[in-house]
Amino acid sequence: MAGRRVVVFPSSAELGPVLAQLVKSRAEKAIISHGRFTLGLSGGSLVSMLSKELPALPDLDCSKWVVAFCDERLVSFDDPESTYGLYKGQLFSKVNIPDSGILTIDSSLAVNECAEDYTRKLKEAFPDGDFPVFDLLLLGMGPDGHTCSLFPDHPLLEETKKIVAPISDSPKPPPQRVTMTFPVVNSAHCVAFVSTGGSKAPVLKEVLEGREGPAFPAARVVPTNGELFWLVDDPAAASLTIQVERLGSGAKL
Numbered sequence: 027m028a029g030r031r032v033v034v035f036p037s038s039a040e041l042g043p044v045l046a047q048l049v050k051s052r053a054e055k056a057i058i059s060h061g062r063f064t065l066g067l068s069g070g071s072l073v074s075m076l077s078k079e080l081p082a083l084p085d086l087d088c089s090k091w092v093v094a095f096c097d098e099r100l101v102s103f104d105d106p107e108s109t110y111g112l113y114k115g116q117l118f119s120k121v122n123i124p125d126s127g128i129l130t131i132d133s134s135l136a137v138n139e140c141a142e143d144y145t146r147k148l149k150e151a152f153p154d155g156d157f158p159v160f161d162l163l164l165l166g167m168g169p170d171g172h173t174c175s176l177f178p179d180h181p182l183l184e185e186t187k188k189i190v191a192p193i194s195d196s197p198k199p200p201p202q203r204v205t206m207t208f209p210v211v212n213s214a215h216c217v218a219f220v221s222t223g224g225s226k227a228p229v230l231k232e233v234l235e236g237r238e239g240p241a242f243p244a245a246r247v248v249p250t251n252g253e254l255f256w257l258v259d260d261p262a263a264a265s266l267t268i269q270v271e272r273l274g275s276g277a278k279l
């Protein structure tokens with residue numbers, strides 16, 4: 027790993043603009059280095075944060091972006107639970123990501139076929155290597171320590187071969203989902219978690235400061251050669267005793 031940075035902001039209002047700058051700077055770097063920017067999105071509070079902050083950036087050019095979903099709920103796109111549906115309504119309508127650069131699941135398929143179809147789309151977009159190497163993955167973490175749709179104590183945590191896995195017993199509804207696997211997550215050039223609010227404080231402490239026994243899924247995110255950011259707010263960081271960086275809204279990562 028290129029090093030973990032735990033960065034604490036006074037609130038999500040300060041965190042949001044810094045996250046947007048991180049996305050922009052990694053996009054510019056990737057486009058200079060290999061002609062496109064590959065980004066993996068997650069649901070949760072990231073949807074509204076990115077939808078507010080990215081379109082507000084001056085001169086944001088997304089014409090060379092390729093966007094995929096770190097996990098997705100198997101519901102139709104017009105269902106309020108659809109992560110793609112939320113981004114479509116709130117973000118994709120405001121920025122110039124080409125339609126051909128947005129890799130979505132086929133929500134009409136059964137969950138196993140849906141995972142196979144999404145795997146095929148990712149392989150087409152990333153023809154080299156065993157696993158896609160994203161320039162940036164944006165992740166959230168649930169209060170149980172899950173990330174993507176990788177839940178505590180689930181057999182999927184041990185998956186080593188698949189790029190995308192189906193899950194039909196998600197403890198958090200909706201039960202049917204598809205998710206990127208740890209080999210994909212840990213192959214990325216850069217992974218950034220965003221975790222805010224006091225409900226995250228106990229689990230954040232466990233994930234960042236360790237505990238005996240099996241690790242929380244979020245603690246298994248350790249990019250092999252990439253950067254790892256934990257962008258959190260003061261309430262989420264309230265129980266941490268490790269050294270953290272404290273930044274405000276104008277900071278650049």
Ligand SMILES: O=C(O)[C@H](O)[C@@H](O)[C@H](O)[C@H](O)COP(=O)(O)O
Nearest residue numbers: 068069070071072166167168198
């Ligand atoms: O698929 C889901 O059920 C959610 O997307 C979920 O995984 C979410 O990303 C985390 O619970 C973090 O949520 P917050 O961003 O709201 O903290």
